[in-house]
Each structure stands twice: as C-alpha cells, then as structure tokens.
Amino acid sequence: MKRFAAALAFVLLAGCGGETQTRDTSFQESPHATPGDAPAVTELNAVAEAFVKLGLELGVYDDDYVDAYHGPPEWRAAAEASPRSLDDLAAAADALIARLDAVGEKGARPAMLRRQLVAARTRIAMASGDTFSFNEETKLLYDAVAPAYDLAEFDAALSDIDSALPGEGPLSQRVQDFRNSLAIPPDKLGPVFDAAIAECRRRTLEHYDLPAGENFTIGYVTDKPWSGYNWYQGGFVSKIEINTDFPVIIDRAVDLGCHEGYPGHHTWNVLVERDFVGANGWIEYSMYPLFSPQSLIGEGSANFGIELAFPGEEKTAFERDVLYPLAGLDPSNAEKLAGVNKARRKLSHARNHIAREYLDGRIGRETAIDMLEKYGLHSRERAEQSVRFIETYRGYVLNYNLGQDLVKAYVEAAGDDPWTAFERLLTTPLSASDLAAATGSGAAPSE
Numbered sequence: 001m002k003r004f005a006a007a008l009a010f011v012l013l014a015g016c017g018g019e020t021q022t023r024d025t026s027f028q029e030s031p032h033a034t035p036g037d038a039p040a041v042t043e044l045n046a047v048a049e050a051f052v053k054l055g056l057e058l059g060v061y062d063d064d065y066v067d068a069y070h071g072p073p074e075w076r077a078a079a080e081a082s083p084r085s086l087d088d089l090a091a092a093a094d095a096l097i098a099r100l101d102a103v104g105e106k107g108a109r110p111a112m113l114r115r116q117l118v119a120a121r122t123r124i125a126m127a128s129g130d131t132f133s134f135n136e137e138t139k140l141l142y143d144a145v146a147p148a149y150d151l152a153e154f155d156a157a158l159s160d161i162d163s164a165l166p167g168e169g170p171l172s173q174r175v176q177d178f179r180n181s182l183a184i185p186p187d188k189l190g191p192v193f194d195a196a197i198a199e200c201r202r203r204t205l206e207h208y209d210l211p212a213g214e215n216f217t218i219g220y221v222t223d224k225p226w227s228g229y230n231w232y233q234g235g236f237v238s239k240i241e242i243n244t245d246f247p248v249i250i251d252r253a254v255d256l257g258c259h260e261g262y263p264g265h266h267t268w269n270v271l272v273e274r275d276f277v278g279a280n281g282w283i284e285y286s287m288y289p290l291f292s293p294q295s296l297i298g299e300g301s302a303n304f305g306i307e308l309a310f311p312g313e314e315k316t317a318f319e320r321d322v323l324y325p326l327a328g329l330d331p332s333n334a335e336k337l338a339g340v341n342k343a344r345r346k347l348s349h350a351r352n353h354i355a356r357e358y359l360d361g362r363i364g365r366e367t368a369i370d371m372l373e374k375y376g377l378h379s380r381e382r383a384e385q386s387v388r389f390i391e392t393y394r395g396y397v398l399n400y401n402l403g404q405d406l407v408k409a410y411v412e413a414a415g416d417d418p419w420t421a422f423e424r425l426l427t428t429p430l431s432a433s434d435l436a437a438a439t440g441s442g443a444a445p446s447e
C-alpha cells in the first residue's frame, strides 16, 4: 500500500486511544469564539467548518462526493473558484484529524466528524490514484466490512424461488417474465407513484412532526446507473428522480416512495437539517458526503423504512387494494409477487460478494455480469446496469443490505416503539460500528 494507506492507518489508530487530552485554553482566543461557547465546542465548530470547505474542494475532483449541500453559498463558490491541489487537501485532512484529536472531546458528534474526515481523506487518496482492497475501502469510507459469504446460501435462496415460480426455462428469465407482466404502464407511472408516496408520507406523519413546508418534486429520467435517487435541495425540499430505463414493476412504487421519501432519504435529510444544522448548529451536516459513514445509515434506514411504514402484510395489501387497480394490473398476483420478493431478499447480499470479487480483481467483468444475472435474477441489460453501478459507486453497495440489517437490529434491540427508536437513530450521529456495538450484532464491522 502506498503512502496514503500508511497515513490512514496512523489516523485510525490515533482515534482508538482512550486517553483524554488536555484542553488547550488558547482555543478561547479563536476568532470563531462566541459568548457562552465552551472552548472545545468552539474548536469543534472550527474543525467542522474547515471539513465542509475541504469537502467542497474535494467535490471539484470527485464529482459524486458532495451529494447535497445547503450551507453558505459563498463557501461553495470559493471552493470551486480556487480548489487546493489534492496533495494539499490530503495534508489539510490529516491536520484536521490531528486537530480534532487534540480537542479530546468525547461523544457522538466528534466521533462521527472524525470518521467523516477519515472518509474524506480516503476519497482524496483515491482521487490521487491510490487503490484499496474492497474491505479496506468500505472500512475507511463506511465504517463497515461485509462478512464472508457462502455461495451455497445464495443457491438455496434460488431453489426457494424456483419452487415459487415453477416452469420451463432459466429461473432468471421466469422471474423477469413474471415481474415484467406486473410493470406499471408508462402513462400510469404518475398516478401510481403519487398514490404510493402519499401513503408513505401519511404513515410517517402519523408518528413524526416534520417542519412546515417540507416537500418534494418527482421526475422521471433515463440513462442512469440507479433506479431512483433523492437529490436533497435544502430548505426541507427534495428532488426525487425515478429511472425508467427498464420497466418499473408495481412493487417499486412503495419501495421507492419509502426509500427516497418517507420515512427514508427525504425525511432523514429534513430531520438532519432541522436538528443537526438548525437546532444544534453542527455545520458539518450542511454537506452530505456520499462516500461517508452517513451513507450506511442513510441507505440502511431508507430500506428499513419500507417495513417500518408497512409492517407484515400491509405493503402487499396496499398494493393489491390500491396500486394494482390504479395501474390496471390484476390484483390476484399481489401475494405471489410478495412471495417471490421474500425469497429474493435473501439474495440481496450477493451483490456485495460479486462487487468484492470483481473490484478486488478475482473475477472479470463478464463473470461479474453473469453472476449478477444469476444471483440478482436480472436480464443481461439490467445486470450490465448493476455492474456500471458497482464501477461507479464501488463498495457503496453494502450500505443497502448491511445497512438495512444493522438498522433493523438497532431498532428491534431498542425495546421501545420502533418509530421512536428509528427517529432516535436518524437524529443521533451514529455509524455502523456504533449500531453493531449497540446490538451485539454478528455483522460487527470491525476487522
């Protein structure tokens, strides 16, 4: 490993030390100090501000890094006008990590800020041409490592689906034919998605008071490596996009409505802006860095949000009674589709395995596409889209399934109302290792 990895090993180790550092009272004279601020908080705020500015500059080199930004517009303009070199950004990130460690503050906020800085430092290294193994990369970026997988378990899940959908021809073809028979006609996409998102929102607002004016727009796009995306705009407004490159199957309406909207990404972003940035003044949360430990919480909570909002058979019932008729589809297929999906859920981790094998160079691109076709039960074209996603977002894939497992375990272990536990998760700076520690989960991300 090159010099960046050695430096990262140092900053990671430094963060594990349990000793409390002595506070430097000279922080009191910081120009950022405001009356009533403890010196450590003032210094923490200064590091947070420097982190945001550094992240905006990194965004000039790494197009996908800044997923959302709603801080001062002049910071972004300044970053784009004259970004530091990658070498300078690397040195600046190291200095900020050292500065944060010198504050010696314990708690969720500084712990998360440190992980954000380590993740930024890693993306700077990657933008500079450095490479990491899949596991090293996910540990540094997302504070998580996917477990080892046994293909026999995925093969067993394929057998279950085979029993649910008996017939001639390859299984992936049978699954696609069945699913494609339940595609939402293009002229019904709007009404079906509007109804689905309205129901996701209604169920979420029964439990949460979201700020007045929170809102979203929805658009239909093509030629993307993802199936849906929430572009958070700030000011409690989201822009949700649905990719229509492939037929949109009826079960995706509630999935995407919850995942991108309520109680998923839109809700999470609204709560983070309201509580972290607004109430607490934690400026680091005015930027959402895609390649960061926040994303495991974001994707995991967005996926878990589907079963939170529609527990048990409620999703199937809502689809059968409301969405199938709206789409002009035969509602008698709803239970069968739900049964196939339950078995498919067990296959979701297969993409972590395939991505790791491919990105670590143990299998080639064609083999990766073959495996995604087989274990993802995709068409060739859809498997190719999935490889493009892996090439673009790399280890990010584990945030969906490992994140979902960790969030589910956290909510179930909390022992109180699941919506209360879920809101606490969204409004506390936690990352994967915190969730694993809170639940004693077998998915503990420590190496």
Ligand SMILES: [Zn+2]
Residues within 6 Å of the ligand: 259, 265, 298, 299, 302
């Ligand atoms: Zn997502």
